[in-house]
Amino acid sequence: MAGPVRQLNRAEMQTALEEIQSRVGGVEGEVTQLQSRVGGAEGEVTELQKGRLLHATWFYVLAGILAAANFAVWGLIGYLVRNLDSFPSAKAWMRPFAPIFGGMCGLALLVFLLVWGLFWKRTPVNPPAGVRRRGRSLRARDRLLEKSLPTLRWLATHLAPGFAIIAVEALAIATILPYLYKDALVKYRDLEWGIAGEIKDSALAPGFALFGNYNDAVSANFSLDYAECTFPSYNADKSTICPGNFDDSWKVWPSSPYGNVTYYTYLNTNQATFSPAPTSTEPLGQQLLLKTNVYWDSVRIGNNMSYNTSSPQNPSLYSIVFDPSMTRDDLEQAMGCGFIGWTEQPALGSNTYTIDEIISTVDNLGLLTSQITDPACKALAVRLYTQDDGYRTYRYHVTSSGTSFGRVCDMNGTANVAAPCTTQILIRVGSFFQTTLTSAHGIEWQQILIDIGGILGAVSFVGWFLTIFQ
Structure with missing residues (x-):
């Protein structure tokens, strides 16, 4: 059995409480220290x-x-x-x-x-x-x-x-x-072709060449005594238009790819342009009118084996519509290189050339010119196709009307004619739509850099994905 419990008096209880508080304070100090x-x-x-x-x-x-x-x-x-x-x-x-x-x-x-x-x-600190x-x-x-x-x-x-x-x-x-x-x-x-199209506010008048005196029975001959041009309308001053805007001189070319020929060139030396808007003086729109005199020989045509026919055979001239930036020497060289060739047209009466589309080809990358092996021809092609506006070609159609006075300029097997006949050529722009062909890379260098950036981004994403679980 436990002994009797002694009650503490007030003084003893106070002493015990102070001792407990002292011990608690010591523990708190140790906790703070820890x-x-x-x-x-x-x-x-x-x-x-x-x-x-x-x-x-x-x-x-x-x-x-x-x-x-x-x-x-x-x-x-x-x-x-x-x-x-x-x-x-x-x-x-x-x-x-x-x-x-x-x-x-x-x-x-x-x-x-x-x-x-x-x-x-830098000196590291030793701990x-x-x-x-x-x-x-x-x-x-x-x-x-x-x-x-x-x-x-x-x-x-x-x-x-x-x-x-x-x-x-x-x-x-x-x-x-x-x-x-x-x-x-x-x-x-x-390399590939890039294609773009636009409607222009104006169009340069093209160069034009007219060939005759060709070694073919059907070819008409130039009398070389008359040539004129008017632009942009019938009532233009004929005395200043050709010398001022168009070089209308003629030349004999014995060494042409077609043999000995004579031709007129109408070069747009002053960069004359067609405008689409008709005016009171130009109700049908602007035009380039070219004229020259010719004669022909129906007997020669009839006796020629190629044209041995009882039907009437009218004479022909030959024409080329070409880039106005070309000179006469450029034209001859381009024909010799096979870049351009002529087409037939009736020699008597009037012929209207209506331009339906201008095609400008810019080949700064050599998509066309790299295929040319002749050095001189290649140099010409590079110069033409690398112009700022490119090399112009023309899609056009021709309408012709004859004359009932063709016999007056027919030599008819003799050496004389009663009078020469006038050949008239009208050049108009029926559409100011221009197509531009530009040689281009299959992929541009900017796109290559973008693709490389995409590859780097994909690789970086893989690297980031490997770290998201830590």
């Missing part, structure tokens, strides 16, 4: 963590090498893509690869050395011995924690981030180079 130590340890851990590398040293060396290689590759690709036209083939761009790649790598290394040189005098011991214990604890993690979590938090960095650097090189060589450069060299 909290202070924990806070200090946490600060030391934070400092240690700030100085720790997230990955092994070899990882940073490899990542740095790949980053420098990427920097070099991207710089090289930018240079090559911007200057693709200077390389004759898809393989030719590989020749400067090594020196330029080496130069870009050297530049990346130089940047690294400059940065390192700026900070090499106290206690901090070093705690650092070693923390690293040991981290290794134990890593070993205790499940495999999937360990892969996501430790292996994947480092692998993502290496993968982004390596995949960027491994994907861009094959795309550039096997796809982009092949498409770039695959």
Whole structure:
């Protein structure tokens, strides 16, 4: 049995309460001291963590090498893509690869050395011995924690981030180079035509050549005693139009591709233009009117084996509508090279050439001219097709009306004619619609750079995806 319980008096109770409060105060002091130590340890851990590398040293060396290689590759690709036209083939761009790649790598290394040189005098702070011991214990604890993690979590938090960095650097090189060589450069060299159409406010009057005196029985001959032109209407001053705007001289050309011929050229030397708006003085619209005198021989046509027929055979002249930027020498050379040829038209009466469409061809990339082997012909073609406005050709139709007075200029087997006949040619623009053909690359260099940026974005997304689970 327990002994009797003694009651404490007031003084004893006060003494016991003070003793309990004293002990509680001591415990609180110890707790505060422990909290202070924990806070200090946490600060030391934070400092240690700030100085720790997230990955092994070899990882940073490899990542740095790949980053420098990427920097070099991207710089090289930018240079090559911007200057693709200077390389004759898809393989030719590989020749400067090594020196330029080496130069870009050297530049990346130089940047690294400059940065390192700026900070090499930085003196690291040595932590106290206690901090070093705690650092070693923390690293040991981290290794134990890593070993205790499940495999999937360990892969996501430790292996994947480092692998993502290496993968982004390596995949960027491994994907861009094959795309550039096997796809982009092949498409770039695959030239094609770009087509555009627009309605112009005006149109340059074309050059026009009229050929006669041809070694063919049906060919009419020029009397060479008369030629005139009017523009842009019938009532224009005939004394100033031809000398001022159109060169209407004639020339004998013995060495033409067709043999000995005589021809008139009407060259638009003053860049005269057709306007679409009719006026009171030009109710039918503007026109270029050309006239010259001819004669012919019906007996020669009838006796010729090619035209041995009892039906009447009217004489012909031959014409070419050509780019107004061409000179007479250009015209002769173009005919000799086979770029243009003439077409027949009736020699007697009036012929109206109505231009339905102007086609301008700009070939700065040599899609057409690269096929020409003759050096002189190629030089002419390059000059014509690389003009700012391109080389103009014309789609037109011809309507003709004859004359009942053709017999007055028929030699009829003799050496004389009663009078020459006048050949009239009207040139009008029926449509101011112009089609422009421009040689273009299958893919432009800007699009190549955009595609490369898309590849880099896709590779970076893969690298980011590998790190989202940590």
